[in-house]
Amino acid sequence: xxxxxxxFVIGYVLIAVEHNxxxxxxxxxxxxxxxxWLLFYVENHSNAESxxxxxxxxxxxxxxxxxxxxxxxxxxxxxxxxxFRIIADIIRTRSKPMILILISVFTFFLSAILDNLTTSIVxxxxxxxxxxxxxxxxxxxxxxxxxxxxxxxxxxxxDVTTTMLxxxxxxxxxxxxxxxxIPSLMVMIVPLSVLLLRFKGxxxxxxxxxxxxxxxxxxxxxxxxxxxxxxxVPVFKTMTHMPPFMGMLIALGVMWIISSxxxxxxHHEERWKYSVTNALRRIDTSSILFFLxxxxxxxALQVIGVLGRMADFSAMYIKNEYITGTILGLLxxxxxxxxLVAAAQGxxxxxxxxVDNAFWSFLALSAGTGGxxxxxxxxxxxxxxxxxxxxxxxxxxxVSLLALLGFFAGLGTxxxxxxxxxxx
Numbered sequence: 001x002x003x004x005x006x007x008f009v010i011g012y013v014l015i016a017v018e019h020n021x022x023x024x025x026x027x028x029x030x031x032x033x034x035x036x037w038l039l040f041y042v043e044n045h046s047n048a049e050s051x052x053x054x055x056x057x058x059x060x061x062x063x064x065x066x067x068x069x070x071x072x073x074x075x076x077x078x079x080x081x082x083x084f085r086i087i088a089d090i091i092r093t094r095s096k097p098m099i100l101i102l103i104s105v106f107t108f109f110l111s112a113i114l115d116n117l118t119t120s121i122v123x124x125x126x127x128x129x130x131x132x133x134x135x136x137x138x139x140x141x142x143x144x145x146x147x148x149x150x151x152x153x154x155x156x157x158x159d160v161t162t163t164m165l166x167x168x169x170x171x172x173x174x175x176x177x178x179x180x181x182i183p184s185l186m187v188m189i190v191p192l193s194v195l196l197l198r199f200k201g202x203x204x205x206x207x208x209x210x211x212x213x214x215x216x217x218x219x220x221x222x223x224x225x226x227x228x229x230x231x232x233v234p235v236f237k238t239m240t241h242m243p244p245f246m247g248m249l250i251a252l253g254v255m256w257i258i259s260s261x262x263x264x265x266x267h268h269e270e271r272w273k274y275s276v277t278n279a280l281r282r283i284d285t286s287s288i289l290f291f292l293x294x295x296x297x298x299x300a301l302q303v304i305g306v307l308g309r310m311a312d313f314s315a316m317y318i319k320n321e322y323i324t325g326t327i328l329g330l331l332x333x334x335x336x337x338x339x340l341v342a343a344a345q346g347x348x349x350x351x352x353x354x355v356d357n358a359f360w361s362f363l364a365l366s367a368g369t370g371g372x373x374x375x376x377x378x379x380x381x382x383x384x385x386x387x388x389x390x391x392x393x394x395x396x397x398x399v400s401l402l403a404l405l406g407f408f409a410g411l412g413t414x415x416x417x418x419x420x421x422x423x424x
Contacts, residue, residue: 001304004039008032008297012339015294019376026286029293036300043304057299063167063245064160064295065288070248071157072288074226074255075118076279083223084122091130096199100140103127104147104192108185111151111380112158113230116368117284120148120380124387132205141388142399143195146372146406148380150187153368154180156234156244160291161341162364167244168345170353170360173234179361180414187369187410191402218262225258252276287379294339302346310347321359322415329366329407333377337367358418365414372403 011032015025041050078084091102103123111119127140152159156166156173165171229251236247256276263271272278318324328340344363353359371378375385375395384390 001043001306004036004043004300004304005306007035007039008301011035011297024286026290026293029290029297031293033293033296033300036297040300040304053303057296057303060168061292061295061299063243064164065292067163067167067245067248068160068288068291069283070245070252071115071230072118072283073252073276073279074230075114076283077255077259077274077276078114078223078226079118079122080274080279080282081219081222083219083226084126086220086223087122088126088129094203096136096202096204097196099127099130099204100143100192100195100199103140104143104188107144107147108151108188111148112155113227115157116148116152116159117287117379117383119151120144121383121387123148124384128388130204136199136204137388138390138394139195139198139398141384141390142375142395142402143192145375145378145381145384146191146369146399146403147188149369149372149378150184150406150410152380153187153365154184157230159364159368161337161367163244164338164341164345165360165364169350169355170345170357171364172356173238175356176361176364179358179417180365182417183365183410183414184369186413187365187372187406190406190409191399194402194405221262222259226255229255291338295342298339298342298346301343310343321353322362322411325359325362325366326411328363329370329411330373332367332370333373337371337378341367362411362414365410366407369407369410373400373407375399 011028014021014023014028015032018025018028037050037054041047044050087106091099093099093102103126107119107123110123123144124141127144128137131137131140149159153162154177156162156171156176162171162176166173166176233244233247233251236242236250237244240247259274259276260271263274318327328344332340341363344367348359371381375381375390375392381395385392385395
């Protein structure tokens with residue numbers, strides 16, 4: 001048991017310093033996951049029993065991976081059809097504060113429907129075309145990170161950690177929205193209010209670098225079909241009681257049919273350009289493999305009882321679930337939130353915290369938004385950092401405090417909501 005824990009910790013550290021050692025975290029996660037289970041096989045001395053446990057956990061992990069595969073492909077199809085340019089057509093003002101509000105609001109709600117990583121990339125690219133000043137782009141990009149992470153936290157399909165909790169049976173779509181929408185808004189509104197003061201009275205130059213031609217009917221059909229299909233996934237789960245990944249797979253199939261019909265009469269090369277098959281080749285496969293590896297490693301810790309002992313320690317010494325959730329949220333700024341939430345799912349059973357218990361919603365909010373405190377603390381932050389070449393220490397000096405203010409404002413709002421509910 002000790003050696004498995006040591007291997008996991010070493011792998012965890014290597015994942016955390018990915019940018020320093022120049023080894024993709026997906027590679028480290030896969031090696032760590034397989035090694036942990038290999039050591040479990042050796043210690044257990046029963047290949048049949050070990051294989052049974054592995055396949056049980058692999059089934060749960062596969063549900064998450066297939067869900068993400070379908071969602072990422074649908075978003076990629078929308079992007080290939082240039083569907084997101086409709087947002088640029090809506091932004092007609094020259095006022096920097098108004099543009100910042102519009103971009104933040106679009107980011108917040110789009111990340112709940114798509115995902116925070118894709119949304120942050122789309123919106124950062126858009127703001128870069130609207131703004132010429134380098135400092136302006138840095139501030140806007142930073143606000144996009146905060147808004148994307150906040151928006152992903154309140155939706156079952158907006159952030160991978162919230163999706164994990166939904167698929168794991170800890171939360172339901174309606175409950176997570178009701179409990180975390182307003183707190184998530186606070187996470188965005190507090191830093192946004194401060195930044196609006198910075199840009200008060202400023203306007204962008206009249207000439208901007210974005211072409212506002214009319215959208216084709218194809219782009220609009222794909223955009224609204226994709227968004228509608230993604231939104232329908234929780235509805236499918238509620239009506240059929242089938243696992244969420246089944247809803248995502250049928251949504252992908254319908255999207256595939258729509259795309260094929262739209263381009264039916266076009267030349268083969270053009271059909272290929274806009275096809276779902278091509279989109280499947282362009283999605284971020286390394287992220288899916290990272291999730292596979294790290295979730296395998298965490299499941300190994302679960303079967304050897306490490307996570308159960310951590311839960312017992314937390315219950316004995318911390319005792320307050322809100323403090324536990326806050327600690328996990330702050331850790332997510334330094335350590336990837338996927339393994340943190342996966343570990344929490346293994347530590348705390350549904351007997352301890354039943355479905356839709358406030359702890360799970362609080363964990364989704366905390367882990368989803370805590371990563372904004374450091375630019376490398378979330379996938380959205382890493383992506384925006386690469387696009388705009390944001391310096392780590394510039395973000396730490398100028399944005400981290402704003403992000404933390406929003407983080408604690410959101411958590412405080414959540415606790416206040418629960419207190420009001422308890423009084424009623």
